[in-house]
Structure formats: structure tokens, C-alpha cells
Amino acid sequence: MENFALLLQGFSVALTLPNLLAALAGALLGLIIGAMPGIGSLAGCALLLPLTFKMDPTTAIIMLAAIYYANMYGGSFSAILLNIPGDSPAIMTTLDGYPLTTQGKAGKALFTANTASFIGGSIGIVLLTILGPLVANIGLAFGPAEMVSLLLLALTSIGWLLGENPLKGLVTAGLGILLSMIGMDPTCGQARFSFGIIDLLGGINFIPLVIGLFGFSQVMDMLANKQNFSFLGGTRLTLKESLLDRTELIRIVPTSIRGGILGNFVGVLPGAGATIASFLSYMFNRRVCKNGGNFGKGMIEGVAASEAANNAAAAGAFAPLLSLGIPGSGTAAVLLGGLMMWGLKPGPQLFSESPDFVWGLIASMYVGNIMCIIIAMAVIPFLVHILRVPSSVMAPIITVLCIVGSYSVNNNMFDVGVMLTAGVIAYFLNLYDFSLAPLLLAFVLTPRLEQSFHQAFQISNGNAMIFLTKPISLALLIAMALFVIAPVLFKLRKNNKTPQANE
């Protein structure tokens, strides 16, 4: 157990006072950044990077890493309380988190999110400790063809999200695909649907879109319905009532473990990231869980599936960064830039050349993860007070957050317009019971699919056999076929029991 000895040595680095303080500061900042819609971990780390130049490199990366995964905790807060995902991996958290809030169980949802984040994060870190370089090498086996099959599998499983209204879900998924097509074609460089507007050349930005779809439409809904977040009926929500009891813990632990392992692996894949991880984990757990059919109606398992996976993915993204010098996510790329500024050479030799640094960082992830959960648990009682703020106060505050959040992504007023438009459209979609989650997921997955598809065909000279001759790709496609056929068989069997009437 050479790794173990090195890890202990790492702890001796991570547990020094300046490094502990750095992890604490990072965890606090990360929670705040994550909770604010619009500023994701990428922008947060990029903006704070210059602040750390004066620090010792190990201290600096410990702080930035703490920001990165505290972000995943923070992103769930606004997702659960306000139905606004703080960052993209939290989209799946809204599906069950917000219904729980409307049922008066906001505290439980938050505790579930934090517990699952902790479990997922820990799994991610443990796997990184033991299998880091190995996992990173498996990630390399995922080329364009394998990515296509993985994404196809993910896209097909959107079907499970559609719920009682498959047609309406397909409409919003189609809308998401169309929106993602706007802008420069990733392989030919041709402008599509940009109508000569330069701001549209780069496509519609994800963050203003999400803020509009979820946040601004919420404001309109609030004003139209005079809704005032008083689901809690004025009762004090105490820490005691929010704590999870034994049966609830038993419900979420297996889900979190599954989500953690899956999420960690997806996080390692080049360019896949935490959003796809939380999505796949949610879908997978929905299949495997005993009462998975109720996902989307306020199940703590749903919250756990999404949150465990996105934290594990955040840890997973460090595996290729540390062992190969290749960042697994945009945020990891910013960290890579930081490493170079401090004179470290991230690459295949980082483990052997700077063991103090690498193991100090990994050890600090354990410390940081514990710090994150303590801080996150401590703020829950204060957070739930938000729900008792009357809408006359809340609506203007959220509006300001929406506008600032969408402007600050690119410092561009055009994005504010995108946000407002998306908000108005989403308001009407909500009014007529169109689910927005398929739209967003299609929007995230399609560009990636399109690009990988093109790459695969360029590599194979237009031969579609590339998807079948590669074993990983073939296995994923078979899994996809099974996933498509299984529900049909399932439905046939209990066809007579619940005849569902759709218009």
C-alpha cells in the first residue's frame, strides 16, 4: 500500500493551518458561488485564480479545489428551494427537490442533497486515491465513436423523463435540440439559424437560458398566482424536523453509492462532465430503485441520485488532470492553467515529480469534503427562511439575480434578452404542463452528440461500422436497445391494469 503511505503524508500537508484555512475559505466561497445562479464553478475559479498567485501552490490548489466541489453542494440549494438550478449539474436536482419543497419538506431535501453529495464526493475521492491513473486510462478508451453511443443511450433515456405526457415531453425535447443548433456548426464552421446576428454565432448560452427557463419564469408565475412561498404554513422549520431518520437514510444510501460510482466514471471521460453524470445517474437509479416510478414527484432518492453523481464527477475530473495532465472539465482546465502559472508541470509525471503536491491535494479533498458538509448543514436552518419571504419582496430580488446572473456570464446585454425571452416562453410552457427538463437536457447533450458523430465519421471515412466494431461502443448500443425494448415489454404486461388516457 504505497498509495496509502503517501496519502498519510499528504494529510500532513493538508492538515497544516494555512491549508486548512484555505480549504475552509474555498468551501465557503464555493457554496456561495454555487448557490448563485449564473456563476458556475468555471467562472468562479477563473475569477478567483489571480487571487491565489501570491499563495504557495499547494495552498492555492487546495483552495481552488475546495471551491470546485463546494460548488456542487451550493448548486443544489437554489435548485431545491427556488426551482432554479444554481449550475448545470443541478438541473436533475430540481426534478425532485422542488416538489419536496412544495410539500413542506425543503429541509429534508437539503439534507438529502448534502448527505448524498458527501457520499458521492467520498466515493469519488476514494476511487481517485486507489485507481486514479487506471481510471484515467480507461477514460482514454472513450473516443468519438464511444461518446456517440454513450450520448445516444443518454438521449434515449430522456423518454423516461416524459412522465404522463410523452407527446409534450417530446415537443420540449425537440425544442431543446433546435435551440442547440443555433450558431456555428461545430464541424463545418457554417452559421446556422443565426439570422446575421453576431451574438447568435456562438449559439445560445446555456446559463442565461437556464436562468430564464427556471428563474425568470418563476417570477412571472409568482406574480400571476400571488404565490408567496408559504408552503410551510408558517410553521418553524427546525433542524430536528429536517434531519433524516433511519429509514430515510437507508433509502438514500444505496442510491448515493450507485450514483457516486457512475458519476465518478463519467467525470473521468474527456469532456463529459458533471451534468451528464447527474443525468445518467438519475436515469439509472430511476430504473433500479424500488419506487423509481415516482421519481419526479418529490422522492429523496431522486435528489440523492443527482447530487451524489455530480460530486463524484467533480472528483473524477481530477483523475485525468493529475495522472495525464489532461483536464476532464472546463473547470479542471482553469486549474491546469493555474498549475502552470505556479511553475508546476501537470503531466504524466506529476505524481512522481511532485508527490507532496498531488497527495496533499488528494488529502485536502477528504478534509474539504468534510468541511463542505459541516458548513452546508449549518446553513440549512437559515436557508429555509427564504421560503417565508413574501413574494412581493422575493420577486424583485430574483429578477435582479436573474439579470445580473445572465449579464455577468459574458458581460453581454444580449444574454439578458435571451434570459427574458426564455422566461416568457417557459412561463407559457409551464402553464400548459410542458416539462422543461427534457428541453434542457436535449440542449446540453445534442451539440456534444453532433460533434462526436461528425468526428467518428471523419475518422472512419463515413463508415457507420465504426460504432459496431468498437467493443465499448457496441456494448453501449446493446444496452440502449435493451432500455428501449424493456419498457415496451413492461407496458405490454400490465397493459390492462392502468389504461392511460392522453389527449
Place this chain on the structure above:
Amino acid sequence: MKKSFVVLLVCVFLVSLLAGCGSQQKAADKPKEFKPEKNTEFVVPYGPGGGSDLYARMMAEIMQKNKFVTTPMVVVNKPGGAGSVGDVYTFGKKGDSYVISTYVSGQVTSSLMNKTPVTYDKLTPIANLALDEYLLGVMAGEYKTFDDFLKAAKAAPDTITIGGSGKGTEDELCVGLLSKYTGAKFKYVSFNSSAEVMSAMLGGHVKAGIYNPNECDTQIEAGKVATVGAFGTKRLGGVFKNTPTFGELGFKEVVFQQFRGIVGPPNMPPEVVKFWTDAFKKATQTEQWKKDYLAKNGLTDNFLGPEEFKKFLEGENQKYTAILKDIGALK
């Protein structure tokens, strides 16, 4: 806080309008010396963390630390449309003395590809500071020399794939040059970032990749990757000292370097251009610039003043147009 920032911006804009009027009147009297009296906006038309961002932030820090500029330089990212959004923004600040922007090869190619209104000649050239180098990297052991690679490509046309980041970018221009002048047909596969190119190459999904020196040096040290050719005019140092340039290999037309320059909005007053040119010149002579930026990232020093930079841009624009037409990206 954001609101006050917007108010501030509006104020800055109004003041700069007034300042513009003022300097025009005074210009009639005598050529005035310019010295910034308030914040200068330093536009980066790409996102935070990228090459241009790093370049701008490093420059801004050097300028401030050495007091080449005594008022703050605020780096503002305006990403989108492969640099076009930032260019349009700078273009809209006509005559403003307090806006400058980074300008690199990719902005010229993206204006060509997308036929945007803001082409290189619409902005005011201030200076070119450095040239970024490109290398052709392969898996170590798979091909020993460029000759091996070329033979493989000629033996099986259209199967040798070279990865690079983006479409119509510097990386694709490099591959276009290779195909045009070596007689082999290489296939360009575009990825989102050079990290993805490296992953794809290490995983065996593409045969080769186009890299900047700092994108592949550690892989070379680890013995996983080898560079078989350099696109620059001279050999690079360090781990690249045994990598021949394509000129040495007998393809003297295969030369490509990405320029990293600075431009201002249209009609920037000459005394302002002079001020910035001088300030940037001083900054490029500092140790910090040479050591922490050029050496660390493997760039070549190449300072050009406004006149030379303008001529240089004309040449680059012609060169890019020709290659883009050859590879069918432009009609």
C-alpha cells in the same frame, strides 16, 4: 454593486465622448501627449482561462506593477462567435481612448469565415507582441520522423487523421498547409480543446495532433508523445530542440505562427496609439514577460509597431484567405 458598475460604465462612456470632443479641438492647436486619466477597458474576445485571457491578464499585471500605466487596466471578457462578439464591441467604441483589445490570428480567420462586418482593417493596430508556435505531435514510437508519417499518409490516402481544436482555426490552417505542400491528403478532425485532442490521440482515436508547445511538453518529457515537425521559422528550445521545422524538412511554404497583438477601436487618436505602443514595448522588455510568459508558454518574441503590424496583418489576411479557400472552408 453591478448596477453601480453599469452606471460607472455609462459615465465612462459619456466622459470618453466628451474627452473625444476635447482632444479633437486641441489637436488642431498642437500634437498633444496622451496619458490615461481613468480606467482602461482591456477587452478579451474569448472566455476566462483561455490563451488570450492569460495573455491579457499577464500584460495588465506587468503594466500596472511597473507603472507603465498608472490608472487601472480592467480585463473584460467578451466571448462568443469565435472572437466576433468582442471585435464588434471594440468596433462600437469608435474614437474611444480607453478601450483596447487583444487580437490574434483566430479573430482574422473567424471574420473571414463568418463574413462579419468587423474585419482586421476596421480596427486600429497598436502593436504585435509575440508569436505562438505550433507543432505536429504523434504517439511516441508510432512514427519516428515526419517522413514516416508522410509515407503512411501517401500509402493510405484519407485515413491519416490529425486532431486540432476548432473549425477554421489556426490548427486547421496548419493541417491545410501540410496537405497543400506535401502532396499527401491529411484529414482534419476538430475537437473542442487541445486537451480533447490529446485525449483522442493518446487513446488512439486520431493519429496525430496540432499542439502549442505548452500543450504537449509534459507528454514529451514522459515519453508518451513525440513531435515530428514544427511550423515555426526556427527550431524551438528545450524538449523541442530535436524537432526540425518543416522548412528544414524541405517544405519551406509550411510555416505558420499565431500572432498575438493589441488593437484599439477605429479612429483611435494617434497620440493614444503612440502611448500604448510605447507602454507595451516597455512591458515586453521586462524580465517577467520574457520569463513567466514567453519562456514558460514557448512563445517567440516579436514586437511590431503600429505601421509594421498593419502591414503584417494585411499579409496574414491574404495568407489565411488562400489556405481557407484551399481547404474548402471559404468559397
